[in-house]
Amino acid sequence: MAATQLSSASALTLKSLPSYEGLWSSRGSPSVNVSVVYPNSARRSFHGLIASAVSVSAAKYTSIKPLGDRVLIKIKTVEEKTSSGIFLPSSAQKKEQSGEVVAVGSGKRVGDDRLPVAVEIGKEVVYSKYVGTEVEVDGLSHLIVKEDDIIGILETDDIKDLKPLNDRLLIKVAEAEQKTAGGLLLSESAKERPSIGTVVAAGPGVLDEEGNRQALPVSTGNTVMYSKYAGNDLKGADGSDYIALRVSDVMAVLS
Structure with a gap:
């Protein structure tokens, strides 16, 4: 042979x-x-x-029209190198969670009415990790997601200006303890991830069966305790830690 x-x-x-x-x-x-x-x-x-x-x-597509409450997002390009010009391996490249809305469906049906999608074409949005279906349109990576998978709308390049949708909250995470009770400095790996923070932005609430918004039980400025492994971790332009989560993941309001 x-x-x-x-x-x-x-x-x-x-x-x-x-x-x-x-x-x-x-x-x-x-x-x-x-x-x-x-x-x-x-x-x-x-x-x-x-x-x-x-x-x-794989088949190539030139245009896609989402149906229902689905949204087509052009994924933001992944940074392939550091600010100093060093190329990052695929394992070190940060998975993007933001992109530009390029098409929307006709909306979700509530009773006899159809409610339009809450995001507009051209808006920059942040979506949850590991959601949607990735497709290639005109050689660029896009994602089809449900409207409910979109965390919020980015008004600027800084995550602190995120406008949450529906029942989601944007929380600035409290700083981790730097020392033990006895005064010993903690290493980064030994610092416990806090589950307390301050609400910096809140969504308008979810829609009921009649299409009315239900007010959230927490508001901007509240200090809250939330489930330890809930939500999506986000980083502000100044390095501050934020988390976006649903109000159902908040366990208590602290005073």
């Missing part, structure tokens, strides 16, 4: 063989190309062919 190594002289595409018609698709579907290697002595016989590589090309 000849070595299974691809070259322009020893590889062919199965599309040229009538007996392999089921391996490629027709209009609009992803195309499948299979490259095979065969012995030089058996170029006229295709028995015992070995597929050495299979590649699937």
Whole structure:
């Protein structure tokens, strides 16, 4: 058996063989190309062919129209290098949670009415991690998410100016304790993540079945205690820690 190594002289595409018609698709579907290697002595016989590589090309899209309360977001480009010009490996690149709204659906149906989506085309928004479906439009990465997966609208480049949607809150996290009760300095790994902070912005509340907003039980300026592993961690322009979470994740208002 000849070595299974691809070259322009020893590889062919199965599309040229009538007996392999089921391996490629027709209009609009992803195309499948299979490259095979065969012995030089058996170029006229295709028995015992070995597929050495299979590649699937995803369908390309030029436009997408979201349905219902879904939103199409153009994902913000991931920073591939530091401010000093050092390239970051993929594992060190921060997963973006923001982007520009490029298309919206017709809205969510409530009773006999259809409520329009609360974000407008062209707005910069922040969305929850690990939500939505990623698609490629005109060579750029986009995300289709439900309106409820959008945390809020970014009014500026600083997260402190985030305008939360629905029942979400933006909380500035209290600083972690730097020392133990005995006065010993704590290392970064030993500092306990606080679950207390100050509400800096609050959403308008959720809609009931009649389309009316329900007021939130907390407001801007309240100091609150929240579930330890809830929400999305965010970083302000000055390095301050923030968290965006639902009001249901708040356990108590502190005074």
